[in-house]
Amino acid sequence: MNDFVNNIKKVMLVFLILFIALISYITYLYMFKSETAVASSYNQRLWAERNKVLRGTIYDKDMTALTKSTRISQTSQKLQYYQGAAFAHTIGYMDPRYGLSGLEKKYDAELMDDGDSSLSKFAFFSKDNEEKVGKGLRTTLDSELQKKAYNLLGNHRGSIVAMNPKTGEILAMVSKPSYDPNYLSRDWKSVNSNKDMPLLNRAVSGLYPPGSTFKTITAASALKNIPNVYNSSINDNGSLVVNGTRLLGDFQGESFGNIGFKSAYMHSSNVFFGSLGLDLGNKELKNTAEAFYFNKHTPTIGLTIENSVFPSYKSNEKGNIAQSAIGQAGVLVTPMEMALVASTVANDGIMMQPMLVKEILSSKGKSLEKLQPKQLGQVMTKENATTMKSLMRSVVSGGTGKGAALSNILVSGKTGTADHVEASKQEAPHAWFTGFAPYDDPQIAIAVIVEEGGQGGQLAATITRELIRTYLK
């Protein structure tokens, strides 16, 4: 052991190098890896931070609570959704694993905001044990109507949107199939892999061919662009033929003979509106559609609406131009868009901004901010809107929409039976109904789509009728 001191020095040197290497490695981790580590989905710190505040409550328009969060432990809480599946898409969910959706996502900042000033972040100096609760939201939803709409759709896939045409307040918004957000983590696998996509909010994100309900827009465009179109008529022999090519035909081989504007709308003549589309041309029809917020973002309070699509066609694509005028070809709409169209007609041509939230409340329930209805613009003139209103009234009183008629309320509307292309087989068409009531002083505008529901004048029209009956009783 002659070199003892030397050996000790060498061993110390080795350990010194190891310690320095370790510190260097940690420094390297900190400089280059820490951001991805903190941002990783395994980092639950953000949720733990969020859980310091008990989430605010969402109410319906009559201040009945739709959600309520309760404390489980210091770092966790349970959000209960009192109405379960019927309100699932509209309210959305909050889950540490699956994130946020719906209103919970849109108004996350408010629902998490306990309204404390930043000074009280040093809260550990003051020991008040009062639970911090986020702000509340008062929605525009009518719980009774929402539940009715949910039940009326039954086991069909589809969607219903009901709104107040004068204010744009959403009264009900249903998408089916649905899921129960109370059991999200239990059901996630099956819900997420289901081919019917229960997680999709069809009301604002489902894109469907509008079928004949689109004729409302075509009619509005014609009234605006073609002088005296209301008194024009054509000979409808069941199919529209241009230069020897059959572009489209009437529903189930019907033919209406000599038909005018009003009865073409009442009875949903494809030939009439197809040729109207050709007369208007793609550009004019597209302009009108875009005035109704096709192809662009629709401003909202509390919603995210998928853009409805009206395509551009070259002037020689006659088939597509004619088809697009009856809501086929490449035209795709959300149920929300069609509800907006109906409510614009009902509201003298003024489109209102759709709103789902009308008031922000303090955690104690005091009103902090009232959200005001806002006009999105005069989409058509008042005269044309009045004309369209009477046309829609005639559909229910004597046309394809008789199924929506009520004895004591004047219902107006437009049916749609939209063909859709499924890769595998020929499915039944989607059934549409868009309408409003009462005729003289519209209180409610509705769009209903039942996927593969057949003719619009049947199931979709009766659902609309029942909803109006419930709302206006």
Added chain:
Amino acid sequence: MESLKEERKLLRYTYLLCIVLFLNMYFIGKDSFDNGALIMGAVICLIFAYSHFIIRRFFPDGDKYILLFSNVLAVIGLGMLYRLNSPNALKQLIMYAIGIAIFILVVVLFPSLIKFGKYKYFYMICTIILMALGSLLAKPTYGARNWISIAGFTFQPSEFAKLSLVAYLAAALQNYGRDTQGKSEIIKAKALIEPGIVVMVSLGFMVIQKDLGSALLFFAISITMVYIATSNFKYVLLCLGLFIIGGFISYKLYGHVRVRFMTWSDPWKYATSGGNQVVQSLISIASGHLFGTGVGLGYPKLVPVVDSDFIFAAICEEMGLLMGFAMLILYFLLFYRCMRVPVYSKDNFTRLLAVGYSTMIAAQVLVIVGGVVGAIPLTGITLPLVSYGGSSMIITFFSLGILQKISEDGQSYE
């Protein structure tokens, strides 16, 4: 007396650290101000003041910094434990008090340690029995079979085996080359066969008990002691070679070894299974940044077993990466002071004993911190003086007591 002044300064800073730490804990108390924190801080201050007083007053010759540095580390550990889990911190405080008591008793009561060099076979038998105990009696915890329970008192026999292994190696290697002066290397090497076999048996037991951290630790201690005893670098290479072969065989043989390596190679890929601990620890360390979130303001409890194996991550998150670095530097300083001890010692047995115990502490820090940050495969051993765990605390203070005693003896010769 320059040294005394420096010691006092360091002691005062330790008080300050302790007071600030537990005042903080007092303020962040859950429902009301936490009086327990103040009491706990005061008790800790008293304990280390007392221990320093005894050593200073009655044993002025030895190295005072060993105790000072250990106390700083223990204060940090107790503070963090109190924040994580105050009932555990109370248990740990008792263990700390017992540890300090053992430290003082070893210094006060033990006769000169030179006499203990004779009991080589006693240490050997102790080592083998303690190593085997885990295999015979243990119930698996966290996948490793290294905890045994006797009369309601759980402890890790492998912790105590460390002590006897170092003692055995020191006794076995103390006479290396004395009687074989000038003879060939092969005759010299014969003296190493027996210790070699004992070490290999110990490592084997550790691998079977899935206690890979201890295996790595024993290896590091043995290789250092052999090098110090023989001054022959070839043996180090030979040991490394054997270790790699042994590691390779156990990799092929045991699933748990393979899992450790796999999760180490890419913890993020196994983030929901085996890599979860390391991933959570990395996130925790990264969340703290350089200066930490502040004690009580982070979420270290999201890291599994955070109060024992992963306490380093919790400290980095709440007190900052710089505190982590400071702790590593403190550990190295402690190691440095410990390694100075044998330099002044005249006897081979005590020299080797001191080297063994110093290496034990330093290697333990490297293995667990390396594992916690993902630099090496994760192995569940404790961070000495800081982690929650009674046996670790007692073992560490016992070995520090031995080092103090050796330093005392060495200094008094001069």
